[in-house]
Each structure stands twice: as C-alpha cells, then as structure tokens.
Amino acid sequence: xxxxHVYKKVEIVGSSRxxxxxxxxxxxxxxxKSINNVEWFEVQxxxxxVTNGQVGHYQVVLKVGFRIEGS
Amino acid sequence: xxxxHVYKKVEIVGSSRxxxxxxxxxxxxxxxKSINNVEWFEVQxxxxxVTNGQVGHYQVVLKVGFRIEGS
Amino acid sequence: xxxxHVYKKVEIVGSSRxxxxxxxxxxxxxxxKSINNVEWFEVQxxxxxVTNGQVGHYQVVLKVGFRIEGS
Amino acid sequence: xxxxHVYKKVEIVGSSRxxxxxxxxxxxxxxxKSINNVEWFEVQxxxxxVTNGQVGHYQVVLKVGFRIEGS
Amino acid sequence: xxxxHVYKKVEIVGSSRxxxxxxxxxxxxxxxKSINNVEWFEVQxxxxxVTNGQVGHYQVVLKVGFRIEGS
Amino acid sequence: xxxxHVYKKVEIVGSSRxxxxxxxxxxxxxxxKSINNVEWFEVQxxxxxVTNGQVGHYQVVLKVGFRIEGS
Amino acid sequence: xxxxHVYKKVEIVGSSRxxxxxxxxxxxxxxxKSINNVEWFEVQxxxxxVTNGQVGHYQVVLKVGFRIEGS
Amino acid sequence: xxxxHVYKKVEIVGSSRxxxxxxxxxxxxxxxKSINNVEWFEVQxxxxxVTNGQVGHYQVVLKVGFRIEGS
Amino acid sequence: xxxxHVYKKVEIVGSSRxxxxxxxxxxxxxxxKSINNVEWFEVQxxxxxVTNGQVGHYQVVLKVGFRIEGS
Amino acid sequence: xxxxHVYKKVEIVGSSRxxxxxxxxxxxxxxxKSINNVEWFEVQxxxxxVTNGQVGHYQVVLKVGFRIEGS
Amino acid sequence: xxxxHVYKKVEIVGSSRxxxxxxxxxxxxxxxKSINNVEWFEVQxxxxxVTNGQVGHYQVVLKVGFRIEGS
Amino acid sequence: xxxxHVYKKVEIVGSSRxxxxxxxxxxxxxxxKSINNVEWFEVQxxxxxVTNGQVGHYQVVLKVGFRIEGS
Numbered sequence: 035x036x037x038x039h040v041y042k043k044v045e046i047v048g049s050s051r052x053x054x055x056x057x058x059x060x061x062x063x064x065x066x067k068s069i070n071n072v073e074w075f076e077v078q079x080x081x082x083x084v085t086n087g088q089v090g091h092y093q094v095v096l097k098v099g100f101r102i103e104g105s
Numbered sequence: 106x107x108x109x110h111v112y113k114k115v116e117i118v119g120s121s122r123x124x125x126x127x128x129x130x131x132x133x134x135x136x137x138k139s140i141n142n143v144e145w146f147e148v149q150x151x152x153x154x155v156t157n158g159q160v161g162h163y164q165v166v167l168k169v170g171f172r173i174e175g176s
Numbered sequence: 177x178x179x180x181h182v183y184k185k186v187e188i189v190g191s192s193r194x195x196x197x198x199x200x201x202x203x204x205x206x207x208x209k210s211i212n213n214v215e216w217f218e219v220q221x222x223x224x225x226v227t228n229g230q231v232g233h234y235q236v237v238l239k240v241g242f243r244i245e246g247s
Numbered sequence: 248x249x250x251x252h253v254y255k256k257v258e259i260v261g262s263s264r265x266x267x268x269x270x271x272x273x274x275x276x277x278x279x280k281s282i283n284n285v286e287w288f289e290v291q292x293x294x295x296x297v298t299n300g301q302v303g304h305y306q307v308v309l310k311v312g313f314r315i316e317g318s
Numbered sequence: 319x320x321x322x323h324v325y326k327k328v329e330i331v332g333s334s335r336x337x338x339x340x341x342x343x344x345x346x347x348x349x350x351k352s353i354n355n356v357e358w359f360e361v362q363x364x365x366x367x368v369t370n371g372q373v374g375h376y377q378v379v380l381k382v383g384f385r386i387e388g389s
Numbered sequence: 390x391x392x393x394h395v396y397k398k399v400e401i402v403g404s405s406r407x408x409x410x411x412x413x414x415x416x417x418x419x420x421x422k423s424i425n426n427v428e429w430f431e432v433q434x435x436x437x438x439v440t441n442g443q444v445g446h447y448q449v450v451l452k453v454g455f456r457i458e459g460s
Numbered sequence: 461x462x463x464x465h466v467y468k469k470v471e472i473v474g475s476s477r478x479x480x481x482x483x484x485x486x487x488x489x490x491x492x493k494s495i496n497n498v499e500w501f502e503v504q505x506x507x508x509x510v511t512n513g514q515v516g517h518y519q520v521v522l523k524v525g526f527r528i529e530g531s
Numbered sequence: 532x533x534x535x536h537v538y539k540k541v542e543i544v545g546s547s548r549x550x551x552x553x554x555x556x557x558x559x560x561x562x563x564k565s566i567n568n569v570e571w572f573e574v575q576x577x578x579x580x581v582t583n584g585q586v587g588h589y590q591v592v593l594k595v596g597f598r599i600e601g602s
Numbered sequence: 603x604x605x606x607h608v609y610k611k612v613e614i615v616g617s618s619r620x621x622x623x624x625x626x627x628x629x630x631x632x633x634x635k636s637i638n639n640v641e642w643f644e645v646q647x648x649x650x651x652v653t654n655g656q657v658g659h660y661q662v663v664l665k666v667g668f669r670i671e672g673s
Numbered sequence: 674x675x676x677x678h679v680y681k682k683v684e685i686v687g688s689s690r691x692x693x694x695x696x697x698x699x700x701x702x703x704x705x706k707s708i709n710n711v712e713w714f715e716v717q718x719x720x721x722x723v724t725n726g727q728v729g730h731y732q733v734v735l736k737v738g739f740r741i742e743g744s
Numbered sequence: 745x746x747x748x749h750v751y752k753k754v755e756i757v758g759s760s761r762x763x764x765x766x767x768x769x770x771x772x773x774x775x776x777k778s779i780n781n782v783e784w785f786e787v788q789x790x791x792x793x794v795t796n797g798q799v800g801h802y803q804v805v806l807k808v809g810f811r812i813e814g815s
Numbered sequence: 816x817x818x819x820h821v822y823k824k825v826e827i828v829g830s831s832r833x834x835x836x837x838x839x840x841x842x843x844x845x846x847x848k849s850i851n852n853v854e855w856f857e858v859q860x861x862x863x864x865v866t867n868g869q870v871g872h873y874q875v876v877l878k879v880g881f882r883i884e885g886s
Contacts, residue, residue: 084133559865727843
C-alpha cells in the first residue's frame with residue numbers, strides 16, 4: 035500500500051428551496067451516486083434565484099474532494 | 106421587444122437574529138418593496154455581531170440583481 | 177478614558193454535525209470562555225467532512241474580533 | 248467651481264447575442280438613458296448562456312462610473 | 319419596530335489635492351447630501367493622477383453603507 | 390421529477406487565431422460533443438501566444454456549467 | 461545563536477478620529493505594550509464610522525509581525 | 532487538422548512525506564495513468580498535515596491541463 | 603546552451619476605438635518595437651472611456667512575457 | 674466528550690537558508706514548543722531575502738491550525 | 745498622430761517617516777526623474793517598519809502608469 | 816544621504832528541471848546580471864510543463880525587489 039494518496043476535486047452546484055445546508059446535501063448526495071470515497075467539500079459561492087420577491091432556490095457552488103481509488 | 110436585457114446589481118446587507126437564510130430573506134423582502142423584477146442574489150460576505158458571548162445578529166452582504174424595466 | 181479603541185482578530189474554526197449556524201455558535205462559545213469583549217465575527221470559509229456520502233461535519237472558519245481591555 | 252469631483256459607480260450587466268463589445272455597448276446605452284456624465288467602465292465578469300451547444304448570449308458585468316452633478 | 323435592519327452599500331469615488339483623508343471626507347460629505355443614515359465606509363482602492371511629476375489628485379474608491387429608512 | 394437540480398462545472402481552455410468570442414465558441418463546441426445540457430459559461434482568464442510580434446492565438450479559460458442528467 | 465528566525469503575525473484594528481496614520485500608530489502602540497520585537501505591519505483594510513455625515517473614526521486593520529523570542 | 536486546440540483542466544491533490552516537488556510528481560504520475568496529453572500544471576495551494584510536531588505530509592493542490600484528443 | 607530559460611513580464615495598457623482584440627494587438631505591436639522574443643500575454647483588466655453615452659476607447663491591461671536574451 | 678471540535682489558526686513565518694520545506698519545518702517546530710495539538714498548515718506566501726545576487730533566506734508565511742484543548 | 749495610446753505600468757515602493765502621502769510622493773518624484781509622461785498611480789499595498797514600538801517608515805507599493813512616447 | 820529609499824519590483828519567471836528552489840535561484844541569478852541592489856523576492860505563481868507524464872520544468876513567477884540607486 036502506498037504511503038501517500040492522490041485526491042481529485044470536482045466543482046458541483048447544489049440547489050434547494052429550503053436552506054443552504056440542504057443545497058449542500060443535495061450536491062453531496064448526487065456526487066456520491068457516481069463517485070466513491072468522497073471525503074470533503076469547500077463552499078465556493080452561495081447564491082440563488084428570487085421568485086415573486088422571495089428566495090426561490092438557494093444555489094451553493096462546492097468543490098468536492100475524493101480519493102482516487104488505488105492511490 | 107428587445108432580444109437582449111440589461112440588469113443592475115445593488116449591494117444590500119440583511120440581518121437576522123435567527124439564521125443566515127433569514128437574513129437573506131429580510132434583505133430580499135426589503136429590496137422587493139422598491140425594486141421590480143428582482144431575479145437573483147449572490148452572497149458576498151457573512152458576518153455578525155456577538156452579544157454576551159453568543160451570536161446577536163447574522164449579517165449577510167448580498168448583491169441583488171434585477172432586470173431594468175423596458176430593457 | 178481613551179477616545180479610541182484597539183481590537184484584535186483571531187481565526188477560529190467551529191464545527192457542527194447539524195448546521196452552519198451551529199458551527200458558528202460553537203466557535204463563538206469556545207472563544208468566549210477565554211476572551212472577553214468579543215464583538216463581531218466574519219466568515220472566511222465554509223467547508224466540511226463527508227462520511228458515507230453525507231455531510232459529516234460543517235466546518236466554518238471565522239475571524240472573531242474583540243476589544244483589547246483597557247484600550 | 249470645486250477643485251475636486253465626486254464620482255459614483257454602479258454595477259450593470261449587459262447582454263448580446265453577437266459579441267462581448269456589443270454587450271458592453273448595450274449596458275452603456277441603457278445606463279446613459281437615466282444617468283448623465285458617464286465617464287468610464289470596468290469589466291468585472293464575462294459569462295454567458297449556452298443554447299443548443301452554442302453561445303446564446305454573452306453577459307458582461309460592468310462597473311460604470313459617472314460624475315455626480317454639481318460636485 | 320423591527321428587530322433587524324437592512325442596509326445598502328453604494329460605491330463612491332472621492333478626490334482631493336491634499337490627502338487621502340480629505341478625499342474620503344469629500345466623498346462622505348457629497349453622499350450625505352442625498353442619503354440619510356450613512357453609518358460606515360470601506361476603502362476599496364486608493365489611486366490618483368500625476369501632473370508634472372507630482373500627485374495632482376488622490377482618488378479614493380469607497381463603499382458607503384447606510385440603513386434603509388423604515389427597515 | 391425533482392424540485393431541485395444539481396450542476397457540474399468543468400474548466401476548459403478554448404483557442405482561436407481570430408477573436409476571443411471564437412475561442413469561447415470553440416471551447417463550447419468541443420464540450421458539447423461529449424456533454425449534454427450545457428447551460429452557461431464563465432470566463433476565468435484571457436491570454437494568448439504571440440508569434441512574430443503579433444497575437445498568434447487567443448486562449449480563453451472557461452468554467453462551463455451543465456445539469457447532471459436525472460438530477 | 462540560530463541562523464534563522466521565526467516570526468508571528470497578529471491581526472489588530474486601530475482607530476482614530478484624526479487620520480489613517482494615527483489609527484496605525486494607536487494599534488502599534490497598543491501591541492507594543494504586550495509584545496516585544498514588533499518589526500513590521502501590513503495594512504489589510506481601511507474603513508471607518510460616519511457620524512452626522514462626517515468621518516467619526518478611521519479604522520485600520522493591520523497584520524503586525526514580530527520575532528518570536530529565542531528563535 | 533484543426534488550427535486550434537481545446538484543453539481541459541482538472542484539479543488534483545498530490546501528497547508526499549518528503550517534499551513539495553515529490554507531492555507534485557505523485558499527482559502528475561497518478562493523472563497520467565488515466566489521461567493522455569498532460570501538458571502543464573499550476574499550483575493552487577500548498578498545505579499539509581502535522582504529526583508529533585513535524586510535517587507529516589505535504590499536500591499540493593494542482594490544476595493539471597491536457598489537450599482534448601482530436602481537438 | 604542553457605537547459606532553462608528566464609522570462610520577464612511587463613505590464614502594458616493597449617487601447618482601441620473598435621474592439622478588445624484591437625486594443626490587445628496595439629499593445630503587443632508597441633511592445634514588439636523595443637522588446638525581442640515576446641512569447642505570451644495575459645489580460646489583467648478590461649475597461650474603457652465613455653464619450654457621449656457610447657464606448658470611446660477600450661483599454662486592456664496586459665502582462666506581456668518575453669524570454670531574456672542569452673538565458 | 675463533545676461530538677465537535679474547535680480549532681484555532683495562527684500565522685507564523687518560518688525562514689531557512691536552504692529550502693522552502695526547511696522553512697516550513699522551522700516554523701512548525703517553533704510552534705510546537707508552545708502549542709499542543711498542531712494538526713495542519715497552509716502556505717500563505719513564499720518569499721525571501723537576496724544577498725549578493727543569491728537567495729539568502731527563504732521565508733514562508735504559514736497558517737498553522739491546532740485543536741483547542743478540551744474542545 | 746495615432747488615435748490610440750499605449751501605456752506602461754511599473755511597480756515602485758516609496759517610503760517615508762512621516763505619512764502615507766509622503767511615501768507616495770517620494771515614489772512619484774523618484775519615478776519622474778527617469779520616466780516622462782507619468783499619468784497615474786494605483787496603491788497596491790501599504791505597510792511599514794516598526795522601530796522601538798513606533799512606526800519607523802511607511803512603505804507604499806504603487807503601480808505607476810505612463811504613456812509610451814510616440815504611441 | 817536621504818532618510819528614505821525608493822524600490823522597484825520587476826516580474827521574472829525562472830525555470831528548472833530539478834526543483835522550485837532552483838527555478839527561483841535561476842531567476843535571481845539572471846536578474847542580478849543587469850540589476851544592482853536586489854534585496855528580496857516574492858513568489859507569485861508556481862507552475863510547470865509536463866513531458867511524458869512527468870514534470871519537465873518547474874516555472875516560478877517572482878516579483879523581485881531592488882533599491883533604486885541614488886535613492
């Protein structure tokens with residue numbers, strides 16, 4: 035086994051009608067369908083749509099980090 | 106009707122005793138009293154006051170974007 | 177009494193299993209155990225750990241500002 | 248007459264189907280309908296929509312500077 | 319009375335032949351002619367013109383924050 | 390159908406001998422060969438090669454955003 | 461004696477009713493009461509309060525660097 | 532053959548117990564197992580773990596650029 | 603011949619009444635009158651003057667890189 | 674035992690005549706004399722002195738993170 | 745005569761025992777000894793040395809812009 | 816003799832097949848052939864070429880500071 039790992043970071047945008055945390059969770063859940071070993075996330079931007087004078091969706095741009103398998 | 110739009114962005118600070126989302130909503134609600142066509146927001150900074158060793162207010166600095174009427 | 181104050185800012189990372197606000201509060205509470213006169217905070221970064229395809233902990237990096245006693 | 252001026256900067260987003268320059272011009276033209284003394288602009292961001300695998304609109308975020316009348 | 323306030327930030331450029339502080343004051347004075355409740359400023363950029371090998375004007379770009387009336 | 394979407398952003402560099410817009414279009418066209426649902430782009434950097442004292446190629450670094458299918 | 465030194469940087473906010481330089485000096489003076497070997501400062505932000513349409517206080521955020529004793 | 536190329540950049544984190552250069556090389560080597568035409572890298576961040584008061588691993592976050600085949 | 607080169611970057615502002623690309627070319631052409639081996643450029647800022655409610659000049663701030671002769 | 678931790682980050686400058694890694698290690702070693710639980714570092718800046726046309730010292734500015742005891 | 749100009753920006757550090765403005769002026773004066781047509785400056789950083797617990801020198805890093813002769 | 820100095824900063828890119836430190840040294844050595852009084856450097860970017868799946872050259876972009884003679 036190697037004594038060092040290599041990680042990759044991908045940039046994902048999650049959205050939610052209810053909260054920033056929910057938007058993050060939606061992104062992480064979607065990521066984890068196709069990627070193993072997701073280990074951390076970093077919020078890059080928080081933004082959203084406004085509909086009828088109220089927040090319609092929160093949109094959170096994340097970097098998501100995962101270990102490359104076999105590394 | 107034009108095939109392109111022009112938007113303006115203004116910088117607003119919302120505050121709330123309870124949550125970051127609530128501070129965002131307070132800013133959007135206030136904005137929408139005087140501005141039509143608000144379409145999106147971008148969080149610039151999140152900060153707050155501390156009172157007696159606890160968060161007193163969350164303060165969220167937003168850019169709020171709206172379409173200029175007639176454009 | 178002086179007509180001006182001097183403040184210091186320290187950088188703290190709070191964490192929470194439940195929300196960003198809770199991570200901020202955990203950091204402020206810990207700070208206030210050893211520092212008097214904490215007056216404000218500024219969020220620097222929001223990030224977190226992922227465990228089993230879900231957010232494990234939110235981690236919020238804060239600058240926390242307090243007035244230097246006697247200044 | 249004063250020996251100094253005061254300027255204001257507003258943030259505008261112009262769009263165009265054809266080019267970045269055209270998006271800038273659309274924003275400047277719209278601004279000049281309601282603001283006198285526009286003197287300069289600074290590009291903040293260049294972005295756009297994609298429709299059917301091609302650029303649909305260029306969107307250019309500008310700061311636009313103008314002299315405050317009477318200053 | 320509301321338990322939270324909403325603030326707006328505008329971007330202003332003050333200038334002065336004599337000092338950076340004077341340029342800031344010129345901007346604040348001009349702002350206060352048309353805006354109530356100005357509460358704080360943040361320097362964004364400091365720059366200036368040079369005439370005959372000497373500073374002609376200091377120009378200071380400020381964000382100026384004020385409370386929205388009624389909020 | 391879900392009431393929220395998840396998006397991914399990838400970083401692409403397009404180049405062109407003729408213009409910045411053409412470099413952007415080359416990148417978008419190449420992307421759209423292998424990715425569905427491309428919705429927007431954000432210019433990160435504009436640069437280029439110089440050959441014989443003239444611009445040889447414009448190179449535009451873009452973030453390209455697309456909706457993840459099924460999200 | 462070591463052939464290398466280790467330094468620490470702390471973040472301080474000085475304020476003054478009169479000038480930016482005075483705010484810097486107030487911060488440095490306060491720092492030097494409790495820290496030896498202060499060697500340099502770096503201005504991070506310049507901001508201030510407005511009272512009655514005039515600058516009330518300049519506030520200057522500084523990083524202050526000092527050599528760790530014995531290093 | 533096209534007179535222009537399209538490149539993609541991916542974000543990778545290499546680690547090493549011995550040096551920053553070794554962490555970069557570990558990331559490049561891992562990348563090259565699955566990607567052809569890797570042409571350049573850009574260091575984004577340098578960081579690491581500390582174990583028992585000493586550097587345990589250097590971690591280097593890289594953008595790695597490669598030409599898209601056929602472009 | 604050395605197995606490594608040393609490059610220098612200078613900061614130039616090109617301007618044009620017609621387009622961003624033309625402003626870049628004007629800067630590169632002027633540079634190449636006095637500098638050999640110009641190899642690349644990086645756009646730092648795009649801005650311009652407004653005259654009579656229209657773009658008067660585009661101004662593009664570039665870093666221009668060239669190999670130092672003999673290196 | 675708490676299910677969350679609080680961390681603090683301090684900013685340290687290490688120096689070395691020989692390498693960047695050695696400057697990092699000197700900073701970490703000095704830190705660990707007075708701080709327990711140092712867990713990670715983040716390089717902020719790399720710079721140095723030049724003496725007689727050669728690098729005299731590398732200076733590396735680090736943020737160093739440690740867990741607050743009892744948290 | 746050309747209908748466009750080309751400018752160059754150089755980076756200069758001025759210092760002064762007395763004020764930030766004086767440090768700027770010292771840099772501009774020195775520049776103007778060897779460069780014609782200096783037209784503007786932009787402050788990049790403000791920093792300084794501390795001697796005996798007081799500001800020893802203000803150091804101001806400037807970009808200084810001048811028109812290239814004949815352009 | 817003046818009680819203040821003026822410095823200039825130039826931007827240089829050093830390269831090396833072997834290490835980041837060697838790339839820095841190559842840049843400093845080249846600079847010192849034509850510039851006296853080089854006093855410090857600041858790393859701006861670290862990047863490099865990849866050849867056959869391995870680092871071909873490290874490239875380090877530096878700001879190099881020197882005192883202007885006679886100042």
